[in-house]
Amino acid sequence: MLYSKILDLWISEKSLEIRNSTKWNYICTINRELKPAFGDYLVKEITRTMLQDYILKKSEHLKTETIINITKVLSQSFKFAKQEGYVEENPYVRIKVPKEQSAKEIKVFTQEEIAALLNVQGFHEQIVDIVNIAYRTGMRIGEILALKWEDVNFEQEFLMVRCTVSHCQNGVREICAPKTKASTRRIDLDKATMQMLLSMDRTGDFVFCKKDGTILSRGGICQSFKRLCKAADVSYKSFHTLRHTHASVLLAANVHPKIVQERLGHAKISTTMDTYSHLIPGMQKVAVDVFNTLC
Template sequence: MGYVKKEGSSWYFVAELGVDPLTGKRKRKKQRGFKTKKDAEKALALIEAEVFKGTYFEPSSIYFKDHLCEWFKVKKNSINIQTAQVYENYMNNRIIPVLGHVQLSQLTPMLLQNYVNDLKEEGLASSTIKKIYNIIKGSLDYAVNMELLLSNPAKKIQLPKDKKKEMTVWDIDEIKAFLKVASRDRLYPAFHLAITTGMRRGEILGLRWKDVDLDKGVLYVRQTLSKDGKKFLSGAKTDSSVRSIKLSNETIAVLKKHKARVAKEKLKCGPDYVDYDLVICTSKGTPVNPENLKRTFERLIKEAKVPKIRFHDLRHTHATMLLAQGVHAKVISERLGHSNIKTTLDIYSHVLPNMQEEAANQIDALLSKSN
């Protein structure tokens, strides 16, 4: 049985928690700091009731930084290398410096809410805050599964919401103006692929000739180049990103011409050529650094005198262009490598009102024909 005793001017209790199955020793819990005997007795009674019902949970004293490291050892086996690097960066630079010294059991909803509020006041984008939150929530879900916590305090906090930024894409005239200027550049096929296939930058820079079937007009996304341009990653961003994409006749012609050019460069370079079988590569066969592609893209934008957009916006331009032409969202979702059609519709919902209007016009046209 537990007991209550006075210590100086305050009271404490000692509760019997049963026998540790691993050591065979009796487990006790001591808690100090009660102002009155009645307060200590009340707290003791609550714990004894939980022990009797088998619902008592002993909070973990492990520090959050140590728990994060343990969780990450498990988590990184289920995510790709680039995502793991992003997680590690947020953990080391954002989470651990502020919350790492806090014991796991002391992470309250209020503490985490204040942490999120501070990130917002610091000026971080809501999308960045959400990524940091997902790491914290995921690690605490793991703590609950490992019976280190009774519940996840992160589930009770509210994340800030920003107004959705308007997506910047090119229209057909702007696409043609850019491609006309870019066609004179050695990296033209990269920009052409981005616009006509919707591939991500890393997917384009990791594309190999063996993954392109020019006879059937299909390419397969099976390898990507890392963001720093230093290594190839097998697969793609997600499982659904490993996919096949049907090529237009114009894209096939561009790739055939480019392949002949690469073959000449390889012959000219001789033994100095490093053959990674890349579609988009330097004149010596090595991978094109993503930052170099970005700089070339920005230079060509200025030359073409079209609105400035990011390279990734070429992917959005591709999707928007197809939606505006009435291509089914399911087909676009498959071309982009989205996990489901809902993702596609959520991202490109700004195009749908125009499609609704077009649908209504088509109905009018059909009905007028039948009269």
């Protein structure tokens, strides 16, 4: 059987257990990379050496993240081929792949930059409100776009993150459950955020939407945010930086990392600590103070 047919069978079965956005990412990898490279080979003709040479060659000009995505499909599709009896031996064994690059330094906006972004005159009010809620809650952009008025509790001043917006094939937007259980969460709101929400038009289902009530585009928001940064004379950083800024503000104020984890929706506190521990003031000083008390 041709490897291209194996890929089609594998993605058909795999799609039953993954989100549509993940499915389309896999399909893009299959169509752009794997079918052109190996699709015309019989699956039993593909060897470990062929796969290793392919990975090494791709590593010369593709990002590490892209290579890792390719190897995920290779690994799982050949495992599927062996399980289904299309090959006797899995050729995807002992394949060396590039190490994941060390995490880049987290960038954040200063308080002066946040103030500038939120006080730009003559800019579309909705993007400013979106920036404000991202900064004050730490919500992901997909979670903000999926937020409905029914998710906001005005009496007890909190909101519930229940859904997110995923982008699938051809830019189609899909509302789905958050990727992890921890991402479904309650976020308590400060007075300024409550005042902003109370002042908004609540006739539609979504808190932030187009004039006809439909979901906003993630790409459109990112482009508007870039223009907002320029208008505010603020050095551009990604929209996701607002989430990092939210975490940094809390940790700098000595808010317990467990609370920050819950607000961000991280599945494990280790994720929060690995990402933001360098922002927690005085961590090294605490260690030094311990030894200062010893002989």
